[in-house]
Amino acid sequence: MKLVQLGNSVECQKSNIALRSSGDNPFGIEYEGVRYFKYKSKKRAIVTITEELNPKEPRICKTSYLDLNGILEAEVIEIWTEKRVKFEVTSNFSNVHGIQQNSVNAFTFAKIVITWRAILEKALTI
Amino acid sequence: MESIDTNFQVLLPDPLSKDNSYLTVVSGNQDNTTILDCNLDARLKTFTYLKHSQQNENFLIEATRNFIKKQNFSELNELLDEGEITEEEYEIQLKDNPEKYFISLKNINSPDEVIVIANLVKRIGLNLRDFSTSEVSEMFSVKENQLISHVNNLRNVLK
Numbered sequence: 001m002k003l004v005q006l007g008n009s010v011e012c013q014k015s016n017i018a019l020r021s022s023g024d025n026p027f028g029i030e031y032e033g034v035r036y037f038k039y040k041s042k043k044r045a046i047v048t049i050t051e052e053l054n055p056k057e058p059r060i061c062k063t064s065y066l067d068l069n070g071i072l073e074a075e076v077i078e079i080w081t082e083k084r085v086k087f088e089v090t091s092n093f094s095n096v097h098g099i100q101q102n103s104v105n106a107f108t109f110a111k112i113v114i115t116w117r118a119i120l121e122k123a124l125t126i
Numbered sequence: 127m128e129s130i131d132t133n134f135q136v137l138l139p140d141p142l143s144k145d146n147s148y149l150t151v152v153s154g155n156q157d158n159t160t161i162l163d164c165n166l167d168a169r170l171k172t173f174t175y176l177k178h179s180q181q182n183e184n185f186l187i188e189a190t191r192n193f194i195k196k197q198n199f200s201e202l203n204e205l206l207d208e209g210e211i212t213e214e215e216y217e218i219q220l221k222d223n224p225e226k227y228f229i230s231l232k233n234i235n236s237p238d239e240v241i242v243i244a245n246l247v248k249r250i251g252l253n254l255r256d257f258s259t260s261e262v263s264e265m266f267s268v269k270e271n272q273l274i275s276h277v278n279n280l281r282n283v284l285k
Contacts, residue, residue: 027229029228030229116256117252117257
């Protein structure tokens with residue numbers, strides 16, 4: 001399953017993350033008593049679920065995709081992890097075998113970014 | 127509880143009247159009578175204005191505090207990247223001072239708060255930055271999913 005729509009998200013216990021840009025350093029988010037490191041990828045990124053949550057219930061977004069091997073891919077993605085991660089950046093995505101996979105051994109939440117403008121426009125036009 | 131006798135009389139609007147937006151306060155004696163008409167609609171508008179002003183102020187203070195927290199986190203990241211502190215010291219600093227570094231995302235208590243946030247973002251200016259919904263949620267310490275849900279529900283108000 002490949003998720004590419006605005007607002008799509010995945011949540012998992014472990015993930016692989018391929019980035020063309022690591023974006024800024026992380027900052028801290030506390031959500032329902034749990035602290036996360038938040039990153040933003042400003043270029044193309046791919047997040048793959050390598051281990052499902054146990055219990056298999058979303059923590060952040062009730063519509064998150066949770067199944068093993070689920071893939072989230074987009075230009076701008078926000079990533080929350082429970083541990084600090086030092087991402088290695090992949091310079092060339094055209095060679096699939098050459099993509100640097102960052103293995104994240106911690107809870108991961110990744111979401112394709114939606115702009116505030118888009119939400120307002122959607123709300124005003126429905 | 128003690129009561130104080132006054133010669134004030136409050137005349138509530140007639141519930142059967144079409145115009146029930148006035149509250150009348152009457153005070154006086156045989157020689158002199160004062161009648162004060164309070165426009166309930168104006169009072170309600172004043173109350174709403176004061177409430178929104180308070181909410182505006184609270185959200186702007188929250189946004190400033192969250193900006194400072196991001197700055198603090200950024201400086202701590204720099205110290206780690208430059209080798210000024212170890213990873214262990216970095217973790218200890220975050221663990222011991224979460225209020226300095228972590229933006230806490232809270233529940234939205236009423237749809238009014240979303241209107242205040244939408245107005246603030248509009249006044250800050252989308253030409254300054256094409257904010258994402260999560261950036262708005264971080265700025266004002268509210269949960270992103272609730273923010274999106276409330277905006278969708280409030281479409282008739284925002285129109």
